[in-house]
Amino acid sequence: MFTKVLIANRGEIAVRIIRACREIGLETVAVYSEADRSALHVRYADEAYLLGPAPSRDSYLRADKIIDIARKSGADAVHPGYGFLAEREDFAAACEDTGITFIGPKPSAIAAMGDKGVARATVVKAGVPVVPGTEDVGNMTDDDLLAVAPQIGFPLLIKATAGGGGKGMREVKTIEEMPNLLKSARREAESAFGDGNVYLEKLVTGARHIEFQIMADGKGNVVHFGERECSLQRRHQKLLEEAPSAALDDDLRQRMGSVAVKAAQAVDYLNAGTIEFLLDKDKNFFFLEMNTRLQVEHPITEMVTGIDIVKEQIRVARGRALSYKQEDVKFNGHAIECRINAEDPYNNFMPSTGRITHSLIPTGPGVRVDTGVYPGFEITPFYDPMIAKLIVWGETRAQAILRMRRALEEYRIVGVKTNIPFHQTMMDSHRFMGGQYDTRFVEERFSLEEAEESRADFGEIAAVLATLAAHKQTERSAQIVQRNERDASNWKWVGRWERMHR
Amino acid sequence: MKYITTVEGKEYTIEVLDDHHIILNGKTMLVDFVSVDGQPVFSMIVDGKSYEAIIQEGEPEWDVLLRGRLYPALVEDEREKRLKTASGGAVEGGEYQLKAPMPGLIVTVLVTEEQEVTKGQVLLILESMKMQNELKAPRDGIVGRIRIKAGESVEQKQPLLSLH
Known part of the structure; x- marks a missing residue:
């Protein structure tokens, strides 16, 4: 059983993982880039080692250096967090080969779910419904894709085979615009994942993005911790998540949950994972993809279930059985998470960089803030713009919204622009309050300027x-x-x- | 000092009498205005009502972020404003300089010098914080000098190209 964990990540998630380790009594090892010398994860960890220059490829993506540091520092486990090396099967395999426990799934499961084509084929075999699209994904050329497109029907989506986070994704309305969109999707996928492969998927309109948190141990137990509603997105980036979803009732939750468990079993899954579904207007649901890692929005599930997911991850990685059986998982109240990004909502959400000069974090009943920044910390252009997650819990959805409103108003960050005003406007939106929204809501039916006009005028x-x-x-x-x-x-x-x- | 401040098309005449008194549109008010810890966060108590805002100097307006909403406010000295009105207002600048809104990497430049562009047309793509950002033409025009190439890193506010 391991006793020292290296956290191969930065920012709020590195801090989150260090906290879980501390509470269990495990020693922690941080790694950092030159830009992150005074980052919170470096300050909180028991040990810290420099990886290299600021760009990710010279630091947080250097699997070889990270394994080297683990060996030298005596860390016998690695937690990858999300992003960076979290879904790289070669990294997970390299850890195993060195005798270091990878806190996550087996390399084979990462590989199966990481390639979106293989993932679709695998779950179809297990009887899980998928969105219609190109089934035999491999190295399909533009000509192949253009030939198949009319059979799938428009509108459709071009998606990166190695994709995630909306990178390399394009929406296609007509065949005429498709060649250009293929080109730009491949370009973006190539630069983000080093793999320009793409596939096609029918665009389900009016759909909600619902995901299920699952957890599997090495003793054959697979349990789901309920759903998260992630429909509020902009450019396929999630902005706000809530649990439970207003669109699900107990019966649908139970059906989708068991399908999620089935999908995980199909790849012999271990540890925490997330099954993403599209739910259409008629409550038909389709498997979208599986994220074989801890998810950014995991805290809302923790708030409504009372389960510490990171601690469960560590427990399972140590070879023990899950602490919960399906019937032990109870849902209580409602949780909302707002992603606080360093970007300017009044200027097309342009990323904003600079030194944080002042920060006042909301506290009080039912409020949780996961962040890796503090006054004096510099937000650089090298990494993700998400600087904090504001999470609230309420007895009901209405209570949670009121609490989020209160917390957002308390939150002060000076030095960089943030999307806090966007979230405040969203909390006042009638459509949001009514739970009436889908994945297109932010981009097509929500305007900061218009929404603001109807609000109190000061x-x-x-x-x-x-x-x-x-x-x-x-x-x-x-x-x-x-x-x-x-x-x-x-x-x-x-x-x-x-x-x-x- | 007397100011004319314009917010969302509405003009307010505000005279600052001393540290605690102002006249707003002819009405004298008691205000207590302090900066919190030297930050651009300001607390104001006016007639017992407490407000807090982040106020930053923009160009040419002041950005007031108050209760989750941004109010750009144009603050003008009354005398200055009268002079400006007399001279017939400012003339629109002929050349537009596209500057990098943030540090990053130029992915591609989609236009060439002397090319005619229309408002909203994508001029170049700048990658920052893992996102590719399209920088668009703010108006119709002709591309002047292009000062950067694809693959180059740029600093914030670095001039990228001009439009005329």
């Missing part, structure tokens, strides 16, 4: 605030020029001033 107060701030600034600069009451003579003062500015 234009007059804003005018006073701006004027007083401007006045203060004018006063300050005036003081520097009008130095009549200073004790030294004006000539002396000018001399000092000039020397200072040389």
Whole structure:
């Protein structure tokens, strides 16, 4: 049984994993890039080792260096978090070969689910429904894909075979625009995953994105921890998640949950994983993909089930049985997560970089913030723009929304622009309150400007605030020029001033 | 000092009398305005009501983020504004400089010098924080000098190309 865990990640998720290890009593080893010397995960871990320069490929993607550090530091387990090396079967295999426990699934399961084509074929065999699309995915050329497209029907989606996070994904409305979109999808997939392979999938309209958290141990137990509603997305990036979903009832939850378990069993799954489904307007559901790792939005499941998923991951990786049987998993209340990104919601969600000069984190009943940043920390352009996750719990969905509203208003981050105003506007949206939304809601039917117009107007107060701030600034600069009451003579003062500015 | 401040098309005449008194549209008000810990976070108590906002100087407007909403506010000295109105307002600049909105890597440049472009047309793709961002033309025009190439890293606010 391992006693020292190396966390092959950075940011909030590295901090989250260190916390679980600390609570269990395991020693922790952090790795970091030159840009992350003073990051929170480095400060919290028992040991920390430099990987290399800031770009991911020179640091957090250096599997060889990470395994080397694990060996030298005596770490006998590695937790990959999400992103970076989390879904790289070669990394998981290399850990195993070195005698280090990889806290996650077996390399074979990562491989089977990592290739979207193989994943589809595998679950189809197990009787799990999938969205119609190109079945025999391999190295299909543009010509092959253009020939198959009309059979699938438009609109359809081009997706990266090695994909995830919406990279290399394009929506196609007509065959005419398809060649260009194929080109740009391949280009993006190539730069994101080093693999330009793509496949086609029918676009299910009016669909919700529902995912199930599953957990499997090495003793043949596979349990699901219920669903997460992840339909609120922009450019296929999730922005806000909630659990449970307003679209599911107990019967549907039970049916989808057992299909999720079946999909996991089909690849002989071990540890935590997530099965993503599309749920259409008529409550038909289709397997989309499986994420063979801990998910960004896992805390909302933790809030409604009371289960610490990272601790369960460690427990299972140590060869023990899950602490929960399916009938032990009970759902209580409602949880919402807002992803706080360093991006400007008023400027097309452009990433924003800079030093965080001020930060006030919301606290109080039912509020949890997972973050890796603090005042003085520099947000660099090298990594993901997500800087924090704000998670709230309420007895009911309405209570959770009210609480999220309160928490968002308390949250202050200065130094970078954040999408907090976007979330605040969303919390006030009637469609959101009614639970009436699908994966297109943010992009097609939600406008920050329009939504803001219907909200309470503080234009007059804003005018006073701006004027007083401007006045203060004018006063300050005036003081520097009008130095009549200073004790030294004006000539002396000018001399000092000039020397200072040389 | 007297200011004319415009928020969402509405003009407010605000006179700052001293540290605690202002006249807003002819009405005298008691205000307590402080910066929190030297940050651009400001707390204001006006007639017993407490407000907090993040206020940042933009160009040319001040950005006031208040209760989850952004209010761009144009603050003008009354005298300055009168002078400007007399001179017939500012003339629209002839050349537009596209500057990098953030540090990153130029993935591709999709236009060439002297090319005619229309408003909204994608000029180049800048990769930052793992995302590819399309930088678009803010208006119709002709591409002037292109100062960067694909594959180059750029700093924030670095001039990329011009439109005329």
